[in-house]
Amino acid sequence: MSYFSSRDLSAILLFSSMWAILNWILAPIVWNLTHLPILCDMVGTTLLILTAWLTRKPGAPFFMGVVTTILHFILRPGSFHFLGFTAASALFDSVTTLVAYREILSGKWVEPIMLIGTSITSCLAAGAIIGSLFMNIGGLYFFMALHGFGGLLGGILGVSITKALEARGIPRYRAAGLDIDERREL
Numbered sequence: 001m002s003y004f005s006s007r008d009l010s011a012i013l014l015f016s017s018m019w020a021i022l023n024w025i026l027a028p029i030v031w032n033l034t035h036l037p038i039l040c041d042m043v044g045t046t047l048l049i050l051t052a053w054l055t056r057k058p059g060a061p062f063f064m065g066v067v068t069t070i071l072h073f074i075l076r077p078g079s080f081h082f083l084g085f086t087a088a089s090a091l092f093d094s095v096t097t098l099v100a101y102r103e104i105l106s107g108k109w110v111e112p113i114m115l116i117g118t119s120i121t122s123c124l125a126a127g128a129i130i131g132s133l134f135m136n137i138g139g140l141y142f143f144m145a146l147h148g149f150g151g152l153l154g155g156i157l158g159v160s161i162t163k164a165l166e167a168r169g170i171p172r173y174r175a176a177g178l179d180i181d182e183r184r185e186l
Helices: 006-034 038-055 060-075 080-101 110-134 140-167 180-185
Strands: none
Touching: 006 038, 006 060, 038 060, 038 080, 038 110, 038 140, 060 080, 080 110, 110 140
């Protein structure tokens, strides 16, 4: 039996392709106009949150980041800075696996705050990797802060989308036939 179902793989591949295409088309335009790395982070963390919310399986956000990296290298060969976002997706997946999937914390506002905080932390790590390894910039901490701000915006957007989907009655994805809320009652 495979770990990811066909629904999981569909979501992962859909969000991966969205991230890669938006990063291929829009991110260079925004970067050339503003020299702010906010859009890449905003798109990435929003889609990481949607992937984690929809699949509810550890490893799904990281797998999405790896597939996005492969697609990004196909679309923009030589842009190795995207490896920073691959590391950010690994960090995002690790933190959400430790906290959210194990249900250590519960409460109405804990999950959104944790997701937004994880988005910020992941983007700070991406900014540190990109700024120190792939760019020749003077203000590394400022560059990291800009990435962190993009993570904040993406985290707020991702949480808002998931809350809107839940409010409209879109069911949470069922893992092993049980809803996430039903497993808490067992």
